Every structure is written in C-alpha cells, then in structure tokens.
Amino acid sequence: MTDIDGISSEGLTAASLDGRLFQFAGLAESTEPGEIVLLHGPGGVVQVGQVDEVDFSFEGALRGSGRILGVVSDEAGFDSRHSYAFAVAAMTDADGATVEAIHESSGATLEIGSYLASAEIPARLLPHRFNRHTFWVGQSGSGKTYALGVVLEQLLIHTALPMVIFDPNADFVRLREIAAGAGESDAAGAIANRDIRILRPSSPDPDSLRVRFVDLPMAAKGAVLHLDALDDRAEFNELVHLEETLGTLGPEAIVPRLLERGTPAAQALAARIENLRVTDWRVWAGELRAVTDIVDTRPDATVLDLGGFADPDESLVVAMAVLDDLWAKREQRRPILIVIDEAHNLCAPEQNSPLHVAVRERIVQIAAEGRKFGLWLLLSTQRPSRIHSSIISQCDNIALMKMTSPLDLDELATIFGFVPAAMLARSPGFRQGEALFAGGFVPAPTMVRIGTRLTREGGADVRVPVRDE
Structure with missing residues (x-):
C-alpha cells in the first residue's frame, strides 16, 4: 500500500509543517521518548528526528511528536544546519551508523556508556x-x-x-x-x-x-572568625593590624601576641580565637x-x-x-x-x-x-x-x-x-x-x-x- 510520492503508509507516518517539529501516527511495536528516528520524505530526502512524546492505544496505534535534528545522506553524513517541512514521511528507527554520524558531526567524543534504548x-x-x-x-x-x-x-x-x-x-x-x-x-x-x-x-x-591564613582576603579572614566589619568593628580592626605581623607568627603565637597588646579589642579577639579553637585546626599550612x-x-x-x-x-x-x-x-x-x-x-x-x-x-x-x-x-x-x-x-x-x-x-x-x-x-x-x-x-x-x-x-x-x- 502506498501514499504520497510512493511513501508507504504502513508502519509509522510523519508530517512536519515547519521543518523543525514533526508529528507521527500509525502502527508499530514500540517507540519511546528520546528515540532517534529516520524520516524518509519525498524526493529521497532523509531527515533525522528525535521522539519527544508518545501516546498509544490498546489496539497498537501510536501517536506522538518530536523534533527534527537535521538531514542525513551517504555523501555528506549528518548536517544539523538544515531541515525541511514535509507533508508525509515514513518513520523508521535509526541505526548505529546514523547515531555515529551525529556524534562525529557535533564533536561528541566522550564515550560514557550506551543508549538506553539500544545497548x-x-x-x-x-x-x-x-x-x-x-x-x-x-x-x-x-x-x-x-x-x-x-x-x-x-x-x-x-x-x-x-x-x-x-x-x-x-x-x-x-x-x-x-x-x-x-x-x-x-x-x-x-x-x-x-x-x-x-x-x-x-x-x-x-x-x-x-x-595559608595570611593569603585569605580580609573578608574571608573575618568569616573564619565570625567577625562582621561593622558589627564587630573594634575586633575586626584589630585583625586588620594583626595581619601586618601574622606572616611571621605560628598559630600558637597569635593569642599571646594579642594579649601582649593589652587593648580591650585585642583581648576580645584573643578570646574569640580561643573559643572557636581556630588555632587548633589542622587546615593551616604554616611552612x-x-x-x-x-x-x-x-x-x-x-x-x-x-x-x-x-x-x-x-x-x-x-x-x-x-x-x-x-x-x-x-x-x-x-x-x-x-x-x-x-x-x-x-x-x-x-x-x-x-x-x-x-x-x-x-x-x-x-x-x-x-x-x-x-x-x-x-x-x-x-x-x-x-x-x-x-x-x-x-x-x-x-x-x-x-x-x-x-x-x-x-x-x-x-x-x-x-x-x-x-x-x-x-x-x-x-x-x-x-x-x-x-x-x-x-x-x-x-x-x-x-x-x-x-x-x-x-x-x-x-x-x-x-x-x-
């Protein structure tokens, strides 16, 4: 049985009004969302499509839609730059060679496994x-x-x-x-x-x-010590000045140096560091x-x-x-x-x-x-x-x-x-x-x-x- 331009109406038949999306209907054993298909249109033009949605009836009839990915030919391989509208096309499953052509044309080289629909x-x-x-x-x-x-x-x-x-x-x-x-x-x-x-x-x-603590931006140093530049401005300012000598200090010397300064802000910062136990962390690089x-x-x-x-x-x-x-x-x-x-x-x-x-x-x-x-x-x-x-x-x-x-x-x-x-x-x-x-x-x-x-x-x-x- 044949239809327009000699295209068989048996199996699944597709149509596209805009050359970008297509719809299909007919009898088939199975067609799944995501499946790559071939659309055999008038004049021998073969386009590649992908099924997006499928509905089926208990009588075995399928109906669905998809998108056109490009044109495939023996001479040029796969071309994603062109696609065409058509009144009728026979829809068949794509083979491995077609999928490989799509991969080659797009530069897909990272093999991560196999298609779920075809191992x-x-x-x-x-x-x-x-x-x-x-x-x-x-x-x-x-x-x-x-x-x-x-x-x-x-x-x-x-x-x-x-x-x-x-x-x-x-x-x-x-x-x-x-x-x-x-x-x-x-x-x-x-x-x-x-x-x-x-x-x-x-x-x-x-x-x-x-x-390395000294390499952190000042805002990051404040975050480590739970300090806000405005809400904790006295302690934060003490930290700014402490940075001038931190490069020569080991973690164990920071609190004593702060206590030596004797200012209320320095003492508060020393207490904060001790309470957070920041100097005990193994993350610090030291030498x-x-x-x-x-x-x-x-x-x-x-x-x-x-x-x-x-x-x-x-x-x-x-x-x-x-x-x-x-x-x-x-x-x-x-x-x-x-x-x-x-x-x-x-x-x-x-x-x-x-x-x-x-x-x-x-x-x-x-x-x-x-x-x-x-x-x-x-x-x-x-x-x-x-x-x-x-x-x-x-x-x-x-x-x-x-x-x-x-x-x-x-x-x-x-x-x-x-x-x-x-x-x-x-x-x-x-x-x-x-x-x-x-x-x-x-x-x-x-x-x-x-x-x-x-x-x-x-x-x-x-x-x-x-x-x-």
Missing part, C-alpha cells in the same frame, strides 16, 4: 561544551557518584581541561589508580599518564590539604605548601579530600580559599572545571553561618559571571531544592539519574525547559546507573546506561553483615 550504540558527550555550567542530580542509590567518575575519566582522557574536585566523601581519592578489570587499554594508559594530585588533611607535603599554590600549577586533576577534617568549618575554609583564589585570578582566563560533589554542603540556601554564606556567595558569583573567564562549574547533588536557585538557574547542562520526587521533577522541568517532559518523566523508573543527559554537552537529549569506570572507586556502600549458616 549496541555508544552514547557520547561533547567535551567542548563543558564550557557551560553543569547540574548533576540523582537521589541516593542512583549511581550518581560512580557515573560522575566515568565522565571525569573521559575528560581526563580526551581533554586538557584541568579540574579541581571538591570531594567530601573520599569518592575520588583513588582517581589515579587503574581498576583491576581495566587492563592495559589505551584509555587506562592515558589516565595513568595524567598529573592527578590527591590532597588530604593528614598527608605530608607536597600532598597536604592546607590553607607547608598551600592548596591554592598547588591548584595554580594546573594539574590535570586536583582532588580535595574534604572529609578528613575534625572540624566541619575546616572544609569550608578550604573551599573558600580555593574559590576566592580562582576568582581573584579570573582575568588570567585560564580554563578550569570546578567539580563540587555533594554540592549541598557548600550551596544550600538555608545555611547561614559566616563561612557558609561566604562560600555560597562566591559560588553564586562564579555561576553568574565565571563562564566568560573560564571558571566552569559541575555541581552534583541529591535534590535540586538543596542548591541555591541562583546557582541552578545558570546551568545549561543537566545529568538526571533516578528521581522519584514529583516536586523535584517539577522544579527541574521549570528550570530546564529544554528537556522533553516525557523524558523527564522516565526518571522515576531508572535503574541504578541509568541517566538522562540534556543541554549543550550532548547532541540531543539522551537516555544512557552508564559504562564501567577505568579507575578505582573511592567510596562504596557498606554491606550488611551476614551470618554463616
């Missing part, structure tokens, strides 16, 4: 589009951190983009250790040759995670190298193991020092990817301590203005509501793993309006390791089964002990 087709991201902020979200148990490791490995292999990784749970501290199953592949060898620094609080120089000095040398990856500090404020001091230093040097326009795992620890809207506020405000500023200076964020968290809205709204890329909360999905749909609603709705049914990628860093919104990591995973779930029978 034989590799899924790839565009490395050059990590020059936009990325939001990575998935509830506990979704495989979020493992999947993030896969992407970071691919960036290490295929790009020269330095990254600094804020790692609160020691999930990436083994990033330079090749997993036993990775063998001696070229990819594993590439990672082994990268300059990856793992900085821990307890490590000796040169791998210590430490901050050791500061984390900002190490990051400034631009290793391929610098992992900051934030979970090893006794006082939670110490990890905030590290974050503040690194972010402030990157921002202060922004005019150098040296690109760097700032990866913040469990980003709610640093970006939550409800945290109001002076250190939390200082760190969050700097991240808000980087989110709003850092992109043009080469300061690009990748924020990973469990729920969008746990991240300040001014930060999420600046993200152009999204990776979504299993998410069952309707409120969270509604919020994501509002913020990331370019993601097809039917694809977002698949998230509650994702298995561990399945994800939706959308935004500039993927040729088209894609549902993916994440591949295997090449390096060893730092953190893992603790198993329930089982008794021997």
